[in-house]
Amino acid sequence: MKEVEGTLPNTFTTRTALGLGVHSRDLYAWRDDGSILELSRGVFRRADAPEPSYPDLLAVAHRSPGAVVCCVSAAAVHDLTDELPVTVQIAVPTRSRTPRIDYPPTTAFRFDEDTFEVGLSRIEAAPGESVRIYSPTRTVVDLMRLRGRLGEPLAYSALQRYLRSRSAKPGVLLDFADKLGVYGPVRRALDVASAG
Incomplete structure (x- = not known):
């Protein structure tokens, strides 16, 4: 070598x-x-490289560079859940080819191309190496959008954790919810959270 x-x-x-x-x-x-x-x-x-913080996310990002880490995987990274994702969850634009990745186990969600980059950010998966991931705000909205599939308890718990964080931006949350077609449920959940 x-x-x-x-x-x-x-x-x-x-x-x-x-x-x-x-x-x-x-x-x-x-x-x-x-x-x-x-x-x-x-x-x-x-083998002589520094230890990666998120080796599975790093691997998937190299296999599917256009994908974005989302949903439960993003929630775990952003400390919005204690749930450990059983697969790396990624979003791909609706018209793109869905990647087939057996290892690490990966689940791909198809997200609308018009809003695909809303809330896009990056995290360092290894020293000097970043991967695309949705922001905490976008992640909460996605969990609310997909609560029928991923579970309401997960979505509402992530929202509660988000609201307790110093970086919470309820206005931006509602803006993202509006862009992603889930304004009503997020507004109601915010109202319940602020009343409690």
């Missing part, structure tokens, strides 16, 4: 390695001897 160690990034895909002149047999030899770790099919991390 000496000949390319200066050029390979900490996390990389097979395509990146091949583009830098690495032969596939060398790539798999490095994996087998522990010089690199395979995070997902075709996604590798140098």
